[in-house]
Amino acid sequence: xxRGALPRSGAGAAxxxxxxxxxxxxxxxxxxxxxxxxxxLSLGAERVxxxxxxxxASIFAFARQRAVATAVPHRVVFDLDEAAYWVEVQPDExxxxxxxxxxxxxxxxxxxxxxxxxxxxxxxxxQPLLGPYGRPxxxxxxxxxxxxxxxxxxxxxxxxxxxxxxxxxxxxxxxLVLADPDSNVYVLRLARLADEVRIARE
Numbered sequence: 001x002x003r004g005a006l007p008r009s010g011a012g013a014a015x016x017x018x019x020x021x022x023x024x025x026x027x028x029x030x031x032x033x034x035x036x037x038x039x040x041l042s043l044g045a046e047r048v049x050x051x052x053x054x055x056x057a058s059i060f061a062f063a064r065q066r067a068v069a070t071a072v073p074h075r076v077v078f079d080l081d082e083a084a085y086w087v088e089v090q091p092d093e094x095x096x097x098x099x100x101x102x103x104x105x106x107x108x109x110x111x112x113x114x115x116x117x118x119x120x121x122x123x124x125x126x127q128p129l130l131g132p133y134g135r136p137x138x139x140x141x142x143x144x145x146x147x148x149x150x151x152x153x154x155x156x157x158x159x160x161x162x163x164x165x166x167x168x169x170x171x172x173x174x175x176l177v178l179a180d181p182d183s184n185v186y187v188l189r190l191a192r193l194a195d196e197v198r199i200a201r202e
Contacts, residue, residue: 045142046184050199052143053178053186056085057197060190062133063087064165071167075126078176079160083144084136088126088162126162139178146177146185163190177202 059076066089067074073090128134139145149155150163150172163174176188185202 045180045182046201048140049143049178049180049184049186050201052139053188053199056176056178056188057199059085059087059133060163060171060188060197061195064169064171064195067165067167068169073126073164073166074129075162075164077126077160077162078145078148079136080145080148080156080158082136083139085139086136087129087133089129090126142180143178144180146179148177149175169193169195 063074063076070089072092075088075090076085077088078085147155147157148161148163150161152172153161162172163176164172171190171192173192174188174190176190177185178188179185187200187202189198189200191198
């Protein structure tokens with residue numbers, strides 16, 4: 001070839017182009033990678049819902065065990081609109097009344113005066129449990145509470161609903177449905193007497 005002469009276009013293009021077999025091999029590798037990755041992403045989303053279901057089961061167990069240990073009713077309150085929950089306790093009724101300071105010091109006549117102040121709360125009113133369990137705890141995104149069904153309230157899909165535990169360990173039977181936008185659904189079933197929460201995938 002003479003100096004300065006250009007190669008023929010047909011030969012140069014053939015040397016730089018991909019063959020059909022190379023293109024098919026690349027497409028096959030991309031399909032294999034996608035086939036291995038996409039199921040793992042779906043499985044990861046399902047594990048998030050399952051993890052939240054197991055966390056709620058442990059919260060139910062904690063509320064029941066603490067109610068039995070203290071012989072005081074507890075309840076788990078759910079805010080379905082905010083996808084959050086927390087634990088509340090019913091204080092002992094005698095603690096609702098405070099004794100005045102005059103109980104410790106007798107008056108001039110030698111008699112003790114007992115002054116009862118007004119109750120700080122109405123009898124039977126629940127209050128958030130002190131500590132982290134009494135603060136609202138949100139579900140991990142994108143998990144949400146699809147519904148809660150109790151004997152007293154029926155199926156609830158919005159607002160607030162409470163699941164109660166008596167001091168003897170009996171519970172309000174409840175069915176709680178957790179889901180995510182990818183239709184991964186887990187159902188928690190809380191029995192009245194059984195000291196366990198059943199978790200099942202729907």
